[in-house]
């Protein structure tokens with residue numbers, strides 16, 4: 449072997465050692481990544497994956513190497529193929545991968561050597577943890593929401609004339625200490641308005657307490673609102689307990705579903721309004737309180753007075769500043785801005801990137817009567833987004849659930865719920881299951897309208913609240 453050849457071989461050997469070192473280096477880097485990585489060649493066949501990829505998808509080298517790039521995809525198109533076709537990187541695409549249908553976000557970049565496309569490399573982030581944290585955050589926010597007034601007038605979406613009128617009245621009322629009566633069907637935004645009024649008022653740094661008069665049993669409501677003294681009843685706490693009115697001193701109390709309050713409790717409430725003081729259950733000492741009352745109802749209080757279930761004197765006391773919140777069917781121009789607002793909310797909750805509604809889908813929403821109002825719209829959009837593929841960004845007609853206007857929602861028999869043959873199931877369990885199915889089905893059929901649901905099932909609204917709470921559907 450002459451000297452030149454020897455030198456060539458030596459430099460080739462050094463190059464190979466260098467390349468091997470480089471390869472080991474690269475493999476170590478790729479394998480140490482906590483994000484899943486997959487590499488395909490110019491034809492879209494799998495070349496390399498790292499351990500994080502196997503942990504995330506459950507797929508090993510045997511499933512991937514030499515296989516087409518879409519072998520791991522359970523929902524969505526292959527981003528490797530897209531990058532190989534266009535030669536351009538893609539970022540932040542949501543998709544589902546592997547047999548476990550894992551939700552992931554993918555970034556894919558082309559590998560170009562000397563101007564020639566040689567393949568592509570994908571970095572895949574698992575969004576499960578992110579979603580869990582988002583859920584936790586939402587839960588924490590829900591708890592905080594219960595403790596404070598979260599919404600302001602900025603959160604009330606809509607530009608229709610009747611809504612603007614209601615907002616203007618509410619803004620005016622916020623500047624006064626007057627009692628406000630919010631009237632409107634279920635799901636129209638009465639609670640939202642109550643929050644906004646409190647937050648715009650001088651009481652905004654003090655407590656906002658929401659009490660659903662229909663969700664608390666008659667016996668409990670009085671002691672929850674006005675508190676009780678030690679020994680007031682069996683089971684009363686030692687030292688007694690402050691009620692919501694004392695807790696809300698200096699702030700606002702929001703009495704939702706006030707039409708459900710029983711006569712005796714109404715008399716006590718009247719006293720707070722007139723005298724600005726209360727007497728705890730089982731006590732005799734008057735306690736001064738300074739609380740602004742915002743009440744809400746979706747029942748006809750005038751009729752309730754005629755029926756003898758609502759006190760006329762209390763009615764005049766709370767009806768100082770009535771505000772009517774219009775149902776959604778009378779302000780269809782609000783459907784688009786409301787939908788876009790709700791879509792943004794769902795994007796955050798579900799980690800999606802939905803941008804808009806197709807005009808046909810919007811027309812369908814505008815043709816519908818919305819017995820459950822904005823709460824129902826929220827539900828319909830949430831379900832539509834669940835029906836969408838991760839790569840889709842526009843809600844199409846086909847994504848919407850069936851929306852049928854019911855001319856006479858209170859008529860028509862209830863469907864018979866089938867009882868599955870199950871020898872293990874006790875009668876009480878069968879009854880409970882059938883009750884749950886029936887209540888939830890009618891609640892859904894009425895567009896989540898509680899008044900209509902209670903009417904249709906022939907139960908009181910209080911009983912309905914109890915059942916919805918029991919089945920976690922409040």
Ligand SMILES: Nc1ncnc2c1ncn2[C@@H]1O[C@H](COP(=O)(O)OP(=O)(O)OP(=O)(O)O)[C@@H](O)[C@H]1O
Pocket residue numbers: 603604605606632633634635636637638639640641704746786789822823826898
């Ligand atoms: N104008 C609006 N803009 C944005 N969101 C709204 C609007 N109105 C209502 N919503 C939303 O719709 C849902 C129902 O509203 P809310 O609970 O305030 O209604 P409600 O009239 O108090 O219902 P119910 O009588 O059944 O208690 C909530 O999630 C609320 O945030």
